[in-house]
Amino acid sequence: MSAAVEWRAVRRRFGTVTAVDEVSLVVQAGEFLTLLGPSGCGKTTLLRLAAGFETPEAGTIWLGGADVTHEPPFRRDVNQVFQSYALFPHLTVRDNIAFGLRRQGLPGAAVTARVREAVELVALQGCEARWPHELSGGQRQRVALARALAPRPAVLLLDEPLSALDARLRRTMQEELKRLQRQVGTTFVFVTHDQDEAMVLSDRIAVLQAGRLVQVGTGPELYRRPATAFVAEFLGLTNLLPAVRAGEGWRIDAAVTLASAAAGAAAPAWISVRPERVALAPAPPPGPNGFRVRVEETVFRGALEQLTVVTDGGTRLLVLRAGGCPAQPGQLFWAGVPPEEVVTVGA
Amino acid sequence: MRWLSSPRCFRFATGSWTALVLAFLHLPIVVLVAYSFNTSRLNVRWEGFTLRWYAEIWSSPVLLRAAVNSLVVAVLTAVISVVLGTLGAWLLHRHRFRGRRWLEALVGLPIAMPEIILGVSLLLLFSTLAVPLGHGTVVVAHVTFCFPFVLLTVRARLQGLDPALEEAALDLGATPLRAFWLVIAPALRPAITAGALLAFTLSLDEVIVTYFTASPGAATLPLRIFGLARVGLNPMLNALSTLFVGAAVLAVLLARDQRRTSSGPAGV
Numbered sequence: 001m002s003a004a005v006e007w008r009a010v011r012r013r014f015g016t017v018t019a020v021d022e023v024s025l026v027v028q029a030g031e032f033l034t035l036l037g038p039s040g041c042g043k044t045t046l047l048r049l050a051a052g053f054e055t056p057e058a059g060t061i062w063l064g065g066a067d068v069t070h071e072p073p074f075r076r077d078v079n080q081v082f083q084s085y086a087l088f089p090h091l092t093v094r095d096n097i098a099f100g101l102r103r104q105g106l107p108g109a110a111v112t113a114r115v116r117e118a119v120e121l122v123a124l125q126g127c128e129a130r131w132p133h134e135l136s137g138g139q140r141q142r143v144a145l146a147r148a149l150a151p152r153p154a155v156l157l158l159d160e161p162l163s164a165l166d167a168r169l170r171r172t173m174q175e176e177l178k179r180l181q182r183q184v185g186t187t188f189v190f191v192t193h194d195q196d197e198a199m200v201l202s203d204r205i206a207v208l209q210a211g212r213l214v215q216v217g218t219g220p221e222l223y224r225r226p227a228t229a230f231v232a233e234f235l236g237l238t239n240l241l242p243a244v245r246a247g248e249g250w251r252i253d254a255a256v257t258l259a260s261a262a263a264g265a266a267a268p269a270w271i272s273v274r275p276e277r278v279a280l281a282p283a284p285p286p287g288p289n290g291f292r293v294r295v296e297e298t299v300f301r302g303a304l305e306q307l308t309v310v311t312d313g314g315t316r317l318l319v320l321r322a323g324g325c326p327a328q329p330g331q332l333f334w335a336g337v338p339p340e341e342v343v344t345v346g347a
Numbered sequence: 348m349r350w351l352s353s354p355r356c357f358r359f360a361t362g363s364w365t366a367l368v369l370a371f372l373h374l375p376i377v378v379l380v381a382y383s384f385n386t387s388r389l390n391v392r393w394e395g396f397t398l399r400w401y402a403e404i405w406s407s408p409v410l411l412r413a414a415v416n417s418l419v420v421a422v423l424t425a426v427i428s429v430v431l432g433t434l435g436a437w438l439l440h441r442h443r444f445r446g447r448r449w450l451e452a453l454v455g456l457p458i459a460m461p462e463i464i465l466g467v468s469l470l471l472l473f474s475t476l477a478v479p480l481g482h483g484t485v486v487v488a489h490v491t492f493c494f495p496f497v498l499l500t501v502r503a504r505l506q507g508l509d510p511a512l513e514e515a516a517l518d519l520g521a522t523p524l525r526a527f528w529l530v531i532a533p534a535l536r537p538a539i540t541a542g543a544l545l546a547f548t549l550s551l552d553e554v555i556v557t558y559f560t561a562s563p564g565a566a567t568l569p570l571r572i573f574g575l576a577r578v579g580l581n582p583m584l585n586a587l588s589t590l591f592v593g594a595a596v597l598a599v600l601l602a603r604d605q606r607r608t609s610s611g612p613a614g615v
Contacts (some may be wrong), residue, residue: 042464051514051518052517052518053514053517072517073514073517073518074517074519074521074522074523074526076517079518079519080515080518081513082511082514082515083511084509084511086509086511086512086514086515088512088516088530088533089534090514090533090534099521100519100520101514102524103520103521104520132360147515147519148518151519183479199491269550296490329391
């Protein structure tokens with residue numbers, strides 16, 4: 001595997017705001033990598049640095065092993081799908097898709113063939129002669145994809161391309177994007193603030209916070225072993241508890257001390273326990289990490305039941321479990337957490 | 348008094364008020380047009396229909412010359428204003444530089460400046476530089492107050508344009524120049540056409556600035572009409588004015604049409 005895109009110690013400021021701060025990241029060829037973070041975390045700036053719309057104040061940008069830091073966008077072998085789609089309103093679907101091919105100086109017959117190929121790829125047959133304003137949101141999205149893919153770039157950059165679609169269409173387009181990426185084998189760098197979307201689509205996810213890269217890894221890695229409290233909270237629901245080292249375990253409150261499988265630091269830290277990893281039973285569990293809880297509140301969430309429980313020491317915990325016989329407020333349970341599900345995280 | 352607040356009565360009242368305002372605005376023009384077809388030399392009594400005054404214009408070399416002058420000046424003014432205005436709008440929109448705000452304010456100044464001051468100052472400039480008055484000086488003078496209109500029209504359109512459009516063009520391999528030509532210019536076309544028609548119309552019926560900057564040979568039609576009117580009213584003037592009103596109405600309608608299409612497909 002070789003690097004398709006690489007940011008090396010890149011920094012970019014806007015006025016007094018540092019949008020991207022000393023970020024180093026490598027995207028492997030053929031990979032689907034997602035830049036994930038809340039708005040203003042620098043993910044879009046990172047993408048624009050790769051496209052060439054921004055120049056870094058420090059650091060370098062590499063594409064396919066070449067330093068392109070000072071190359072203009074029209075000389076970079078990357079294409080972008082814009083959040084607003086940015087379809088050319090005065091050109092038909094066909095001419096929009098052909099735009100990049102014509103700039104490459106391909107002969108007319110080759111352009112026609114490649115446009116047909118791109119149209120088939122995104123299943124837009126029959127729409128070639130339509131104008132952008134005659135298309136639905138989903139169709140515009142497909143045209144934007146076809147237009148960016150037609151010149152066969154080494155890397156496709158996608159800036160929150162699904163954010164303007166409704167939830168159902170979004171699901172469909174997510175599946176389609178994934179299929180498309182496997183089919184063409186192009187490196188995809190995808191920007192989103194939606195952790196669910198990131199999990200569904202990506203081979204790897206890079207989590208950004210306030211311009212800094214916090215953690216890179218596969219979805220399961222980030223979910224099970226978040227490096228910081230921010231990552232733990234950003235990806236899915238979690239119980240983030242301040243903990244103090246107590247012998248072999250971590251003391252949560254006066255009544256509960258949890259053993260953790262991870263060696264962990266000796267310093268005070270946070271521990272993260274996913275709500276679906278807390279088991280509730282009428283009797284004490286066999287292993288370690290068993291403690292008594294009282295149900296405070298229950299919320300019906302369809303397939304799952306969401307409970308807020310309180311330990312004897314007064315700590316509130318969120319618990320998710322498969323719906324079945326619903327629990328009642330005030331009911332007492334024994335809670336059990338396997339030591340490998342007790343994760344220590346940095347601040 | 349209940350009938351006063353009935354919708355029918357209200358419609359009647361607003362309708363007649365509108366008619367009155369329109370009559371006040373346009374009745375003089377209607378009278379002017381009507382009398383251009385009057386056989387009488389006097390503008391006070393209707394005697395019969397004739398096209399004589401139009402024929403008289405056609406046989407007057409001075410007026411014909413002036414008409415040609417007007418057209419040449421208006422066309423040149425429109426073309427130069429479009430080039431300057433569009434480029435200016437693009438620079439102001441696209442680039443951030445020191446003094447940009449000042450420049451923007453200055454650009455609008457010729458619109459607000461009294462024409463007489465503009466005329467006098469230009470005459471001063473030309474005589475200081477010893478530039479002989481002629482067609483050239485008239486065109487320069489007209490461009491100074493016409494191109495801001497093009498600039499402002501195009502600027503407004505640019506502000507409504509998705510900045511990602513240019514980036515998409517660059518991203519797909521177009522150089523900045525090609526991106527402007529292939530993507531930005533087509534998107535601006537309605538604004539450019541509207542601005543050009545506006546500049547053309549403004550130049551065509553301008554009197555005061557032209558008065559200061561034209562040589563006798565370069566006098567435009569409005570200047571000649573002004574000269575004739577000082578000697579006395581004459582049905583030939585009515586005929587000339589009718590032609591002018593016709594041209595102006597046509598240009599305004601075309602410009603409005605352009606603005607309408609600009610909010611259509613290209614506005615998506």
